[in-house]
Amino acid sequence: MRRRTLILGAGATLAAGPLRAQGFAGLGETSETFAQPSPDTRLVFPGDHAPHPAFRIEWWYVTANLAAADGTPYGVQWTLFRSALAPDGPTDGWGNPQAWMGHAAVTSETRHLAAERLARGGIGQAGVTVDPFRAAIDDWALEGPSLTDVTMRAAGTDFSYDLRLAAQGPFVLQGDEGYSVKSASGQASHYYSQPFYRAEGTLRLPDGDVEVTGQAWLDREWSSQPLDEGQNGWDWFSLHLDGGEKLMGFRLRGTGPDFTAATWIAADGTPTPYPDGAFGAEPLETARVAGRDVPVVWRVTLPDHGLDVTVRALNPECWMPLAFPYWEGPFMVEGSHSGGGYLEMTGYE
Amino acid sequence: MIAAGLQALLSHWWRHPFQLVTLMLGLATATALWSGVQAINAEARASYDRAAQTLAGPARDTLARRDGEPIAQETYIALRRAGWAVSPLLEGRLDLDGTSLRIIGVDPFTLPAEDLPEELGQSGVDLSFLTPPGQLVVDQDTADRLEGTDLPPRITGRNVPPNAAYVDIGTAQRLLGRNGELSRLVVTGPSDLTAPPLEEVAPDLVREAPETGGGEIARLTDSFHLNLTAFGLLSFAVGLFIVRGAIGLAFEQRRPVFRTLRALGIGRGVLLGLLSAELLVLALIAGTLGVALGWLIATMLLPDVAATLRGLYGADVEGTLSLRPVWWLAGIAIAVLGTAIAAAGSLVQVARLPLLAPAQPRAWARASAATMRWQAVGAVLLAVTGLLVGWVGSGLVSSFLLLGSLLVAAALMLPIFLHAVLAGLARVTRGPLAEWFWADTRQQLPGLSLALMALLLALAANIGVGTMVQSFRLTFTGWLDQRLAAELYVTTETDAEGRRLQEFLAPRVDAVLPIRSADGEIAGRPVEFYGFAHDVIYTDHWPLIDQSPDVWTRVSSGQAVLVNEQLARRADLWPGDEIALPDGENVPVAGVYSDYGNPNAQAMIGLDRFDALFPGIPRRQFALRLDEGRVEKLTRALVTEFGLPPGNISDQASVKQFSLAIFERTFAVTSALNVLTLGVAGFAILTSLMTLATMRQPQLAPVWALGLTRARLARLELLRAALLAALTFVAALPVGLMLAWILLQVVNVEAFGWKLPLHFFPRDWLVLAGLSLLAALLAGLAPARRLVRMPPSDLLKVFANER
Structure with missing residues (x-):
């Protein structure tokens, strides 16, 4: 699941709104007037790369684990969120009910630079088209002939990046044929990924430009109420293992017992989904970040594949100090397997 | 003991309720006019602030x-x-x-x-x-x-x-x-x-x-608010004369009580404390009343003020007043302060009261030669200080200081002037009755002088402001006729439409004169540049107040510029001086034109030069010259044949009407305050005459006993009131004209950037003289009637009580 979302809901608080009592950023609010995910839906590409405006929330979420020629590790995030203020409305003009939000960040061992954008649809400032593919907000864009071959650009006042992403494998359906369950009571979303991007390009940092190469992971997800009312945060992991396998796993925290799910993706892209309880994520160390204790070293396990690794954040200070603050950053993997990946944590007060 | 003392002191008000009413009313009106003006200013400023905060933050x-x-x-x-x-x-x-x-x-x-x-x-x-x-x-x-x-x-x-x-x-x-x-x-x-x-x-x-929208508006409207403040202060001063009169009288009449209380053992400090406490309570009550009254005044005037500010400066001000606690407090504070100023002299006298001196009430503040001398010295000092401030200082505040000190100096000189005139009159008349009349009038002067001073201030303000407004109106209407010489003014929606319009109009009118404007800078100041086409409309009509030879040829060919009076005065740019155009070239100023009603600096230059300086400026405004009889027909043709919205066409007459309407509204508030001030002064005379009347029995009784009827005496009383008012008016006239001169030549330049010629309006003076006579007669009527009806036994009692 991917998370985050932040723009939220009917009555969206666009500017520095407080976290809602229910769930993180309104994700736990009910939304009967919007379309609901169905296990019978079959995803079709490239059509499903496009927005699904009848659903309340949706995102195009890219994270990249990169390294400079001298091996210095970097992480990059590029995210476009869509949040519908109403299930229908005019497609063109200021009256369009689609709100868009962009988050971008660059992380090194010593720095974490982030920026945020807000826009509404209907006026050409933000949106997603499929042929040719373009997902953009202001000057930030993920665009190319198709989603398998895109450039990814974003900039803030103190950083920018320009990367080319070329998919080396297939799109991967998460959960049950792209229907991803998020709670014991059945909240779900439509969810697929492209974890096989080969990435290269340039980061512009306060110290100068850096040429980088590495791997990137795209998550596509849409829903109308992905969280149960009692859930208020999550820890989400994506792992690029050195053997070419990928692992997506998350843990949803709430008033009840934790809910976990995972997908093991073979090097050829064959997914194996795992139900609640198979995937384990246990905090080992916390760091004081932005005035709260956030776990930055984890033990992550998937016994079915003999996976038992320590996940260590590249930089504990990966706080995203935005309208809906959260932690997002790259990590290193050691243990039974090695590699890298990205971690997102929400709901740490 | 203190309670008994307090009771003894307060009993005075029970026995003289009219004095109490006078005191309260005087203080309340003074506070009302002052705080009313403050309320208007505060409301306007709050509106500017909010406008400045609007989006896009400041x-x-x-x-x-x-x-x-x-x-x-x-x-x-x-x-x-x-x-x-x-x-x-x-x-x-x-x-x-x-x-x-x-x-x-x-x-x-x-x-x-x-x-x-x-x-x-x-x-x-x-x-x-x-x-x-x-x-x-x-x-x-x-x-x-x-x-x-x-x-x-x-x-x-x-x-x-x-x-x-x-x-x-x-x-x-x-x-x-x-x-x-x-x-x-x-x-x-x-x-x-x-x-x-x-x-x-x-x-x-x-x-x-x-x-800095709000800031800019606040700066532009500063002069307007200062004008209002000055008026509020003047009204307050006039009101204080009443308060001073009432307090002085009350203290004078209680001298025996003070002496008795002191003799009974109440210390000087305690007595002063009691009196101060009494005054404080009175001031608080009257202040509250005054603030409420001021609120009423402000509520009535604010719509006019708001309309003026919108018309003159484009400032949005709310038409209704919100109550601000600070304003209440300030109003009451000013009432207390005013009372303190008015009572200071009397309290000092009480402090110095000799315990064993006879307790006989003298006519209070008896006109001694010494008092007059002091007043004369004070007046001269004030006038000199005022002139010095006006000469050395610059800016609106020092202009108003000059005005204020000259006014007060004139008021202080009034008793001396009246005294001299009455003495002169006494010398040229013969007969016992006439001699008694003059002597008695002079005897009454001290009691009336404060009220007469108030009248002088009010009359002078009235003459001054009236002359200023009328002079302005005369100049302004003449200027409008010159400036709005074209018969029609037309605006198109686009440049292309503008070109079509010129073709459309060519066979139909005598001349189509394009007008273009752009924002630029001269000598570091923002200036609105106007481009104009050479035409006899300018050479014959444009209101130049200063020019060099060949002004129009040079300006329309782009070799020189015209600047408006505001810019000329602010940047000291006159014919012969050079300015740098936005493209860096220096050109001479060829002339200065008057530009009333515009708060901004402006410059005019030939159209070709203008286009070179400001390329890409919209070309949509045109002035049309045509026969007056054809204006209506052409307006119809523009709407029906050419398809211009009627709102884009304005004819000379309606522009004039609109400009004059703004002008009238601008001074509506001034006139209202003027009338209020005069009313306060009339009230001051009434109260002074009424209180004097009660004290005058000992002086009138002997004359009555000598054979003068009560009716005759009453007529003489009325005559005296009218005579004093007339003399005060005579004194007020030059003071008012001086005020008008300063307003036109100094204050207007500071406030708006233009100087205006002084015109005289004798008919207005006659009306005002009539009004002041009427006020004095009305004020004298009540005491005179009382005199007519006074039972002879009352007059006889005077002799019985003779001490």
Whole structure:
């Protein structure tokens, strides 16, 4: 699941709104007037790369684990969120009910630079088209002939990046044929990924430009109420293992017992989904970040594949100090397997 | 003991309720006029502040098109997509049955929360604000005014400027009928690292420093508010004369009581404390009453003030008053302060009261030669100080100081003047009755002098301000005739339409004169440049107040410029001086023209030179010369044949009418305050005469006993009142003219930037003289009637009581 979302809901608080009592950023609010995910839906590409405006929330979420020629590790995030203020409305003009939000960040061992954008649809400032593919907000864009071959650009006042992403494998359906369950009571979303991007390009940092190469992971997800009312945060992991396998796993925290799910993706892209309880994520160390204790070293396990690794954040200070603050950053993997990946944590007060 | 003392002191008011009423009324009116003016000023300033805080916050740069035209929405999108942190703004006015509503269209997605009305920032923007029909965030007043209109639903916001509505940008475009248009872009932060410079993305936009709209308005309107303040102060001073009179009388009459109390063992400090406490209580009560009255006055005057400020400066001021606690406190404080000033002299006298001196009441503040000498010295000192301040200082404040000190000096000189005149008259008349009459009048002078001084101030202010307004009106109407020489003024919607219009008009009118304007800078000051086509309309009519030879040939060929009087005076630029044009070239100033009613600096230059200086300026304004009889026909043709909206055509007559209407409203407030001041002065005379009448029995009884009838005595009383008023008017006339001269030659230059010639209006003076006589006669009527009806036994008692 991917998370985050932040723009939220009917009555969206666009500017520095407080976290809602229910769930993180309104994700736990009910939304009967919007379309609901169905296990019978079959995803079709490239059509499903496009927005699904009848659903309340949706995102195009890219994270990249990169390294400079001298091996210095970097992480990059590029995210476009869509949040519908109403299930229908005019497609063109200021009256369009689609709100868009962009988050971008660059992380090194010593720095974490982030920026945020807000826009509404209907006026050409933000949106997603499929042929040719373009997902953009202001000057930030993920665009190319198709989603398998895109450039990814974003900039803030103190950083920018320009990367080319070329998919080396297939799109991967998460959960049950792209229907991803998020709670014991059945909240779900439509969810697929492209974890096989080969990435290269340039980061512009306060110290100068850096040429980088590495791997990137795209998550596509849409829903109308992905969280149960009692859930208020999550820890989400994506792992690029050195053997070419990928692992997506998350843990949803709430008033009840934790809910976990995972997908093991073979090097050829064959997914194996795992139900609640198979995937384990246990905090080992916390760091004081932005005035709260956030776990930055984890033990992550998937016994079915003999996976038992320590996940260590590249930089504990990966706080995203935005309208809906959260932690997002790259990590290193050691243990039974090695590699890298990205971690997102929400709901740490 | 203290309680007994207090009771003894207060018993005076029981026995003289009329004195109490006088004191309270005097203090209340003084406070009322003062705090009324303060309330108006405070309300206006609060409105400017709120207007300044409007979106785009006071501290943000904006982007606007060089030519002032609307920005295309595509330009905004292009800037966003290039990485510029800008937020769109669409402002406009919506006409609503005669009034208009300022529409401020904002985009809550890109405008920082602190720039949005609180009500949007806090509750979160919701769908009903963003999507049709949208919502209007307005202040309570505007919400009430919009009741029943078919505009989108209203939400009340606390910090919304008056007469304005915040709406979503989409709603603004729909309401104003300006789809795809934006007025300005607010720069909300630094651009992205990769953003190209502005010239590459939107070459027709310029970045402008934060607009200090409210600050600018506040500066422009400062002079107007200072004028009001000066008037408030004058009214307050006039009111204080009444208070001083009442307090002085009350203290004088209680001298035996003070002496007795002191003799009974009440210490000086305790007595002074008791008296101060008594005055404080009276001041508090009267102050509260005065503030309430002032609120009433302000409520009645504010709509006029608001209309004036809108007409003159384009400043939006709310038409209703909100109650501010600070203002209540200030009003009551000024009442207490006024009482303290008025009572200081009397309290000092009580402190020095010799315990064993006879307790006989003298006529209070007996006119001794010494008192008069002191007054004369004071008057001269004041006048000299005033002149010095006016000569050395500059700016509006020192002009008003000069005015104030000269006025007070004149008031102080009044008793001396009256005394001299009465003495002269006494010398030239013969006969015992006449001699008694003059002597008795002089005897009464001290008691009446404070009231007469008040009358002098009021009359002088009336003459001065009246002369100023009338002179201004005369100059202004003459100037309008010169300046508005063209018969029709037409504006087109686009440049292309402008070209078509010129073709359309060519066979129909005597001349089509394009008018273009652009903002520029001269000597570091913002100046509005006007481009004009050479025509006899200018050479024959344009109101030049200073010029060099060949002025029109040189200016229309672009070798020289004309500047308006405001610019000439502020930057000291006169014919012969040189200025730098925006392209860096230096050209001489060839002439200066008067430009009344415009707060800004202006310069005129030939059209060709103007076009070279400011390329790309819209060409949409034209002045048309034609036979007056054909104006109506042509107006119809422009609307029906050419298709110009009627609102884009104005004829000379209606522009004049509109300008004069603004002018009249500007001075409506001044006139109202003038009348109030005169009323206060009339009241001062009435109270003085009434109190004097009660004390005059000992003086009248012997004359009555010698054979003069009560009716005859009463007639003489009336005659005396009229005579004193007439003499005061004679003294007030030169003072008023001096005031008018200072207002026209000094204050107007400081406040507005123009100097006006002084004209005399003797008919107005006659009316005013008649009014002051009438006031004096009315004031004298009540005491005279009482005298006529006084039982002879009362007059006889005087002899029985003779001590």
